Amino acid sequence: MLGDAWLWVAVEWSPPDYAEDYARGGFDALTTVTLLVAALVKAAFLWLILRAPAPGPLDRRARALRRLLYLAVAYTLVLWYPIALLSDAVDSALGLALWTAIDVLYLLVIRWRSRMLRAAAGAMFAVELAGMADELLDELDLPELGSGGIVGPGLVLGGVAATVITVVGQRRDGRWSRGTQTVGWLSVGVYALVIPFNVLFGRFSSGNLAMLVMMDAVGLVNTVWIAATARELPAEGRPADLPPARRRVIRVAVAAVAVLPIIALIHPEQTPRLAYTGWSTDCYDRPNFGDLKPAERDAAFLCLARSTEGGAPPMFPDSLSDQEILAYGRALCRTKDGDEQEAILTRAGSARPAWGADPRDLVYVCPEIVGAAHPELLRSTTEEEAANTAHIAEENAKCRDPWPRTKGVVQATATYFLFVDGDPGYLVHDPGDEAAEEAAEQAMDKVYDDSALIGVAGSAVLIGHIEDVVDLCLTVKSFRTAPPRRPAGWDQVNEVPIVSRSGRLTVPEMGEGGEVGAGAPMPNLAIAGKGRYRLRVYVRVDDAGEEQHLVAVFPGASRKRLKLTP
Structure with a gap:
């Protein structure tokens, strides 16, 4: 009734100008429906979050842990906005300080009933905090703990492992109900959905705003678990276990959350992607054919076929699937002249059909054909260096x-x-x-x-x-x-x-x-x-x-x- 901006405020709990940043021309029908559904989901989660704490005595450490957990909940729901007005470094520092205190209290308050389990929990909490410290170092423009490939994903997975081991500790402690433990496992499933989403969202268009809204709503599962953990800290007044029928429903929900992200990441047959694409930085490093394993050669050709290095248009449009490009590439190998290559590239929708195809590119998909005419293209780096050395020595000997x-x-x-x-x-x-x-x-x-x-x-x-x-x-x-x-x-x-x-x-x-x-x-x-x-x-x-x-x-x-x- 009040318009898109206020619908956004009601559902996303953020200022109305954020709505304009995402959709200046107004929300489409899919986004509007998604916002309405998300409103119901978030209302149910909010009811679970705001339930009164369970009665019962708490010692000093447990009382401090409950307050910090509720502070983390308040940050997720309300405090994130005023803190966002400060610098990103301040936000990262506050988050690191808060979760350092919570993790230390987890180790002291939860009855792990095993020294090995407590040590494993300490290790996982340390990895989680290392990931947050790495983010703070990045915000301060200081040297990070490690770059790219292994360290970054490892720190993220460490945070997931910290959640898993905390839920295991809750189960061994006995104070927390099956419902709270189930929500904890659901939050692990949400991690499995959110992590690839955050990696891939940069490539999505604004038309996928509905997915962003959905992920924001699902992300509250972790906040529900944190609030339930704080609520059930007292040993007395522990909620009764759920009836068997509700347990089965919850188990189905947990399985769905765990399996659906994997299904969502599987592309349909007409749009699969392999290791290399036109966006990959590795695409600019042309590997020698002899250095690649057979399973890697198709990926190398796809990289070169989609490459826009030097500002040149790609050999094939990015709308073609991997299978189509590979099929066109093998057809180019069988051509007899440039006219046939131009016809194939024109049929494929290439922006540069007259250029034809370079044998150095085609060797990855049809080495038996290209190698017969250009055996030097089949060499590995070591073989190529040896051949160059021999060629230079032979030329020097002529002088x-x-x-x-x-x-x-x-x-x-x-x-x-x-x-x-x-x-x-x-x-x-x-x-x-x-x-x-x-x-x-x-x-x-x-x-x-x-x-x-x-x-x-x-x-x-x-x-x-x-x-x-x-x-x-x-x-x-x-x-x-x-x-x-x-x-x-x-x-x-x-x-x-x-x-x-x-x-x-x-x-x-x-x-x-x-x-x-x-x-x-x-x-x-x-x-x-x-x-x-x-x-x-x-x-x-x-x-x-x-x-x-x-x-x-x-x-x-x-x-x-x-x-x-x-």
């Missing part, structure tokens, strides 16, 4: 020292691997120079302005390649004095100045997992330490189209550029 009789103080010969698409060349530079990056950029800019394709910028010299090659044979030698020129047999011989500000001059090496750089360790060519050097570059292309470079470095103060041949 020979063009001056075998002229030994440098230090020297090395190796293949220098370039970027496949438009790498300008390689650097001889001082990596210890504070302005190393700026010098490298300037040398790269100058290389295109020089007919010999040599860019000079202080402590960096960029030497370009004259043919369109993806790698070249490079020999570097350092001398104490200028070596003989010997230009015969070389297409280009040029000499330029370079300076070492840190006492180092070298050529970049191929790093771990890298694709560019020298295939073998490169020596420090600045054998005289800091100062000015001359750098002589020999370049030629053999009959097979292979490009060879010889770099000779020696001390020299001249700043002239010399063209020695042709």
Whole structure:
């Protein structure tokens, strides 16, 4: 009668502006019906919560426990709102202090009748409080007890275990009725429903507000149990046990609460999900086929098929089920050309059908087909590293020292691997120079302005390649004095100045997992330490189209550029 805002206040016990935050355009029919049903459920729970305490004497500890339990009930029903006006850190600190006191009193007041059970209860309470302390540390921006994977869920499950062991203690104590114990077990079932809901709710749309209302109502079961625990603390005046018929009804309710959450988490056949999705952070780490177990390969393909890495549209729309995407993927494996792939992707509703499918993606769903044409895609990380090492060694073995009789103080010969698409060349530079990056950029800019394709910028010299090659044979030698020129047999011989500000001059090496750089360790060519050097570059292309470079470095103060041949 008063409108959606006041319906929200009556059922959710929170200010009317909260309703606007969840549904600015008003509640739909489903949400309205859910609120009305939740009102009846919460009214029944509230009647159970507000029942008068059982009469009987209490000692000092039991009296303190009853007051703290009722304080926890008051916090859930009323006090949460004014405390929410304070900072989250204050809220977390108050909750930690309250439940620390309650758990300590649980250990002292409940008659556990077993030292082992009391010790187990203490351990579970400690885990529960550790979870609350971890939350407080997070609010204070302090280092947490642990991150992500195991610690977080472990602390949450510790809280559930604390509830379980408290109910077990109540049963062994004998003061609490079967009804109270049953509500305790129901609260454990509610945990089984609420925990996955809280994890998944961030992905739900606002259309699922009805589910939020329902979970809020069901969550009061734990408050009912806390209130019943406080009410039945006296040894005298213990309520009579429930009749057998009501016990059976309660057992059915407990079983339903325990089983229904599991059923709710099972997706229908048309919308199942596996381990990886387009939202997964692991989706950006492409695993090697050989590193995956057979059961993990479909999940890896689903990850890549739904990935939006780099802002690119996914291969398949997210509306398709796992089974549909896997079926389309295996169909793509059997195609003969790009047109067939485009037709399949168009039929699947892909936002980029013309792109086709990469064999590196398809290998996860049809290794027998893709592996026949690309056996390297079947390797594990270890096999791939071994193959790369063998390839680099094989390429290095093809290169020979063009001056075998002229030994440098230090020297090395190796293949220098370039970027496949438009790498300008390689650097001889001082990596210890504070302005190393700026010098490298300037040398790269100058290389295109020089007919010999040599860019000079202080402590960096960029030497370009004259043919369109993806790698070249490079020999570097350092001398104490200028070596003989010997230009015969070389297409280009040029000499330029370079300076070492840190006492180092070298050529970049191929790093771990890298694709560019020298295939073998490169020596420090600045054998005289800091100062000015001359750098002589020999370049030629053999009959097979292979490009060879010889770099000779020696001390020299001249700043002239010399063209020695042709």
